[in-house]
Structure formats: C-alpha cells, structure tokens
Amino acid sequence: MNIRLGISTNFAIKRWADPEDWVRMVAKDLGLEQIQFSFDQFDPRSRQDIMAAYAYRVRNACEKYGARIHSTFTGLSIYPHNLLYHPLAEGREDAVDWFVKAFAMTRELGADAIGGPYGGMDLATFRDPERREEIEALAEEVLVRLLWLAEDYGIKTFYWEQTPILREGPVGIDSTRRHLERINRLRGGKGAEFALCLDVGHAISPDAGAEDRDPYRWLESLAPQAPIIHLQQTDGRYDRHWPFTAGSKSRGIIDADKVLRAIRTSGAADTLLLIEVGHPFEEQDDRVWQDVAESVEYWREALKNITSNEGAR
Template sequence: MPLGVNLCFAVKRMPEPERWAAFVREDLGLDHVQFTFDLLDPWWPDEQRSRLARRVRDAAAAYDLIIDSCFVGLAHYVPSGLLDPDADARAAALTWWQRAIDLTAELGAPAVGGPMGTISEADSGDPDRRADRQDELVDHLERLARRASDAGVRDLLVEPTPILREYPASIEDCQTLLTALRGRGITNVGLTLDTGHAVFQRLHGTDAGMESWIHRLGSNIRQIHLDNTDGHGDPHWGWPHPQGTFDVGALAACLTDNQLSDIAVILEVYPRFEDDSTEVLKLITSSVEHCRRHFPASAGEEVVRDAVTG
C-alpha cells in the first residue's frame, strides 16, 4: 500500500511543479503524488495546457515522483457535473471529463477520477427524474471508460461522497452502479473510497465504519483517500487534530485482512486557503509521519531515511 499525497495543499501556495515536487520528495520523503486538476485545468487551451503538462512531467521525473493518478479538485467538484438537470450542462461536463482523461494520459498517470456530480433537489424529489439521471450516468461512464482505455489510462475512479444526492453515496449505490457497468463489459471503472465520506454518521448511521465498505466492495476499491474526521462532517483534517478520531492503524489492518494491500493510499488533507502556509506544510508533514507508521515504506521513504541516518 504505497502512501502518497494529494497535491491540494499546493493550490494557491506552490503552484510551481518544481516546488511541490521538491517538498514531496525532500521534506515528506514520499514518491507518489495524486495530481489535482485545480493545478492544471483540463479546460485550458491545448497549446498552453500541453506546455504546462510537460512542466509537471519534467518536475515529477526530476524528483523521481510517480503521478499515481489525477483527480477532481474543488473547482470541478462545485458544478452539478454529469448529474446536472440541464442536458447542455451534462454535455459540457462530459466534454470536461473527456479532456481530463486526455490530460491524464499526457501526464502519464494510470488513473483519473473524482465525484461525478450532484442531482438537483427537484430531480431527486421526483423518482422518475432521479432514475433518469442515474441511468444516464451509467451511459456517460461507459463512454468515458472506453475513452480511458483507448487513451492508455488504466482506471476511471468514481468517488462516493457523503451527500445523498451525489450519486453514488452508499455501498448499495456503488454496487448497483458497478453491476450495471459490468453488464456492459466495463471493468476499468473502480472506486476511490474516502475515509471521511465512509464514516459520515448522519448518512450512514452511528456505527458507520470502513470495515463494511471494504468487506462488501472488495476489489472494486482501487484507491483510498485518507483524511481525519470525527464522523460528523467531511473536514479533511490532518494529524494531529483535537477532534479527529480516525484510526489509521485499523484501516491498514482491514485492508490487509481483505487482501487489498496493493492499492494506493492517498493522504488528502484540505487546508483552508487563508491558513498560514508554514503551518499548513507542518500539518502535511506531521500527517504523513502519522500515517506512514501504518503503511509499508515506499522506495522514496527509504532513500530519505538512509540520508538522515547515514
């Protein structure tokens, strides 16, 4: 289970690829990153986008970093996306995802993903319209999965969220969605399971835990987003935090027990933009140190440890 870090902490702080690459390798001692589209938007014009993508690739290579995957950031999470009530908006979201797949291939990453969108309150309140949105999402995902395969991107990752209208939001939703795709011969769509989403008590009950998600969804889980929470929200705290209660060791044991020890675990700590940058980087560093106790060291970590001790 290689430990990596989502680059959301770099947004508005160190957008230069060379800076975040140096920090991840030299300060954090990691060699896996998850690239966020908040740093390079798939919508941007091809010429500028290609130049910027080349800069990201070069920086990652210079510091021996693996771009594990590319993921939706805050900017594209805000729109209703592939579940928007307006057909034109859904078509625009589909185009965005197609361009996201192309950019992922350009960056050399094997996976791309994120939340798929939000059903409006009006559509959610109408059973027929809700079913239409969910059925059409299967159509969109099939199309995107085939494009990913053609582009050389191994996995299209769907992230369940803690909002009921952001389909899929439950274990049952995920099973239904994946079963429909498997029935169409689509096997390269998997799940990114976020620890803060899975244990959200208001949606999943006071006994919500990672164990049921991992046991019931098994190998459909291709990636873990690791963040600290108290079960009453989706704060994406790091470690330490006075209210955070998430048990990283229990998660590592559960993944191992369910034979999921080969999936990537991505630390996803979202600091506020107004937070002091020095304190943010300290938080990311302490969070990595907390989490790496429970996951095998990557090659990059061994290099840093050798340098420190010898």
C-alpha cells in the same frame, strides 16, 4: 498485502503552483514517490499548447526528483458542478467536454488513471421520483460512453469517489458495491475499468444506516475494490479533511492502525493510500506544511509497525 503511501496535491492548491516546488516538496522533503494530481492545480480546459507546456514541466520535475503522477483527480473547482447528473442535455454534454479534456491532460502528465465524483442532482430532479430515475439512467449512459472514450487517451482506470451525499449516488456499502458492478457490466469489458476511490472521511451520510457510517466497515467490505484510498482526519460528522496531527487526533475518529488492520482483514492485495488533507486558505502557510509533514510521518510509522508485526509472525 502490498500497501504504499502517496499524497494528493490538494495540500498545494494556491500555495505551491510551480511543479518544480510541489514535486520537490513531495519527493525530496516528504520522501514520497506516488502523487495524485488535482485539477485544482491546473485547469484541463486550458488552451492545448499551454496545457502541454505545463504538463511538460510536471514530467520534468517528476523525472528530476524521482516521483510519478499515479493518477489525476477532479478537484474542488469542478466538484460543485452537476456534471453528468445535470438536468439539461447541454449540461451533461458540457461535462463530457470537461472529462475528455481531463483525459487528454492525464495522458500529457504521463498517467493512465483518473478519478473523482462524476456529478450530483439538483433538488428538483432529486425530489421527483420519475425524473430522478430518468436522470440516473441518462447519467449512467453518459458515464459508460466516457469510460469507452477514456481508452482512446490511454486511461485504464476511472476511480469513482463515492461521496456522503445521496444526490451524488449511493451512500451505503452494499449499494456502492452494486453500482460498481452495474457500471462495469454496462461497459461490457470495453474502455476504462470503473474502480472505487474510498475516502475514509465519507462514511458520514445522514441518509445511511449505522453500519454505513463506520469507516472501518467500508474498508473491510470494499478495500479489494478500492485500489486507492483517500486519507483524512474527520470527526465523523462532516467531510473535514483535517491533517493527522496531535491536535486533530483528540477530536478525530480515524486511527491509522485500525485502518491498516481493516484493509488487511478485507483481503485487499494492493492498496495505494493517498493523504488528502486540506486547510482553510486563511491558514498560515508554514503551519500547513508542518501539518502535511506530520501527517506523512504518522502514516509512515503506522506502515512500519504493521510491516514489522507481519514479519514477526
């Protein structure tokens, strides 16, 4: 079992915009090598020469400090859009345009993987069974087309992030597994692989059964299909993205030792854990950084413990 630790740039949104700053902070101050780049840091629809200049800065900073962009991620700014589930054809084509430009920026950043949710239905569509089935089929058709296109940009993997919202796709363990299998079957072995990004804070859907609201069951069942796992502290009621601090531990349900044991039980061979914490923009900046550093240390210690225990066997 190989488990590595990295971090999403989610923590840096609006506070640390220059790659020289956030790459240094991650690699030198936190001691992490693997970075997932959120498109909240920079819009992939920017003019091509501007985007390329920014990506050049990121690559230079990574080389300078010994870090790498493992993958890119959709981020909060595009998440509220309907994207591939848009009820209108022009809305879905606009989503294709966004993803293609995101593929291009991913390549410029030196990464070969991208991830995130790929859309959500509007209420009118969701509440009409026939229309819902139609849009689901259209979304899958467009998604497969995107996976094929991704290969042209050197993208090897698309990490789909399952969410707790039924209008955005499956909310259960078995239905999530079936969706992964179906999309990979539809792409026919061509294009980017459709893999899972499992977020430990997403086992909270009110539309799911009791077992599907247990984050450890998700890990035990699906960690082998989830090469990357997002880490956040949550109370099991909402998608909180709290840090892993002493203050949040008393009200949170995510325990590092339990997470690592569940991954080990699953039989997953290679897993990248990505800390994905978010603070209100009103939070004091020094507090944000302190929480991020404490969260990294919490998971680093847990990884040391499980490694020591395995070595003692």
